[in-house]
Amino acid sequence: MYGFLQHVINGLAAGTIYALVALGYTMVYGVLKLINFAHGDVMMVGVYVGYAVAFLLGRDSLGSTGSVLLIFAASMAACALLGFLIERFAYRPLREKPRLTALITAIGISFALSYGFQLDAQVNVRGTQVTLLPGAAARAFPEIITPVEWLNIGDGEVVIWNRQVISFLIAIGLMVGLQYLVFRTRFGRAMRAVSFDHRVAALLGIPVDRVIAMTFMLGSSLAAAAGLLYAIKDTSVQPLMGLYVGLKAFVAAVIGGIGHVPGALVGALALGLCEEFVVGYTNSSWRDAVAFGFLIVVLLLRPEGLFGRVQAEKV
């Protein structure tokens, strides 16, 4: 029984991270109908930015609320900028090209980031070594949120840590915020209009380029937040971390109905729990097979995902 409870907690914690990454995926897809495969790698860049800021702040200031906020703000701002640059120079020139072109570009950017960050590059600025690219080796992510046990039943049988709860609440909060943004604000209406048909939206005076750029910046900063929570949870950072989580988050988004915000959250939590139970009660080798099998079953039964709406294909 205790074991089961602990598995549920672990599964929800893993699902929370997938959910946060999936939100960004789903939002960009919702507007652009582009599966942004570089999303996971933007997340990775965000984690490294957070790592650098935490490093600059020094060991003493770790754990204080101010430093956590500063780390999140810096990392989210940096990723927003990166998202803007990627959209401006890689995707925008291809917007009128077949969708496959942008998709391949996305995969290219993903590989460029995840393998580019495996290079070692340092410059010497007035006597101090400044690392530009971190190199391939995994690094320990500093404990920017001091870990505290919030619940401990039966002498370590069931343990809940503060960061698991905090991450979960942040995921719910962001989902609600995003839902509000999309359906209740002017900007959200513009997003939906662009999503429906960006040419017509442009005719109606909606600044399409700006809306898409904003969407990318928002999605990328969400990725940064997700990445930081992921790094806090699993305590390490390495350049390939984004590939795997990105893929899983993509599966979660598709299960929930890609483009659907609460769907991404539900899909991600379901995927996290499903993986946890498979590993906990059978064999870890089955995890990915079951995760992707789950995807296939959902798509067979409901091709639009659990929450997605059926859309007539535009010809």
Add this chain to the structure above:
Amino acid sequence: MRSLGAVVAVLSLAFWGCEKKAAPAPAPTKAPEVAAAPAESDTILIGEVGSLTGSEAAFGISTKNGIALAVEEANAAGGVKGKKLEVRVYDDQSKPEEAANATTRLITQDKVKVVLGEVASSNSLAMAPIAQEKKVPMITPSSTNPKVTEVGDYIFRVCFIDPFQGFVMAKYARDELKFGKVAILKDVKSAYSVGLAEVFERKFTEMGGKIVATESYSKGDSDFRAQLTALKKQKAEGIYVPGYYNDVGIIARQAKELGVKAVMMGGDGWDSDKLFELGGAAVEGAFVSNHYSAEDPSPVVQNFITKYKAKFGSVPDSLAALGYDSAQVAIEAMKRAPDLSGPALRDAIAQTKDFQGVAGKISLDDKRNAVKPAVVLKVKDGKFAYVATVNP
């Protein structure tokens, strides 16, 4: 779901594209010979395949440093047969398929005399059949899975093999630590980890201990809580984790987080300073079997450490030591061999006997494995402290 189909198509296209690029183009027969001829007259090329990027990058980089040091010394001492040595290194990104590509490229394109590599047994196993087929000797510095040298008579190693390493840890856990119940957590994607877990289980059971649970993970995972939660129920006294440092550090942290109190044990795959960075206080008190200890007072070891520190600024781990040894064995064999053709060099390497390496005396047996003692180390204050030596 047109988009998903497209994704799959694109991915397969991308991989096909990569493979095509990475595979060595069949070199036109005439041109390279002409180009290689002058180069061959004044240098001898040694090939090296290593994981300089990817998940086990720390291994590849240490090994590369060790090899570079050995070659530099040999060159300073006049080289081999009047020629200078040169190492050509290719990165395999810690992936078996890339290791195989790199080996083909080294042999067919660069025409190296000997191939050094890899650390991970899975990667060495991908390289060995190519070296064997082309009849170019290959020496792996630190792949301990027995299957590697079983590929053929051109494949050698300068380290001990897993049956011995697994035996050492099982014996220590049973005799010294007095453990009765031990759980195993192994990396199913790694030939090294699977092999070591198998031996440990057999030996530990033979000695009267009990394996209460076996769980597995895949290299590159970062969440091991499901497995650890399942292990926790069994109340084992020790957990044997024959994995690599990058996974082990995180496993240790998460074990602590989940309130697992069992003592962790492992093998030479733990050996990297990265372990302490990633694992922090959670790896304290763990035991590992290893090839050498930097605390060994013998002059050979201390000399090596001084030279290594001067050049690379860090204390060499056992992979650096074995990289150094593998290059030295290759260089010594080149000096003894009548010529540097594959068969002649192979015979010379096979005759290596009582060669004093940094990580112990190396004598190659008829299965081309080195027979040498192992050490047991304990993690103490963020480094490995010497505990015991176990002889074969």
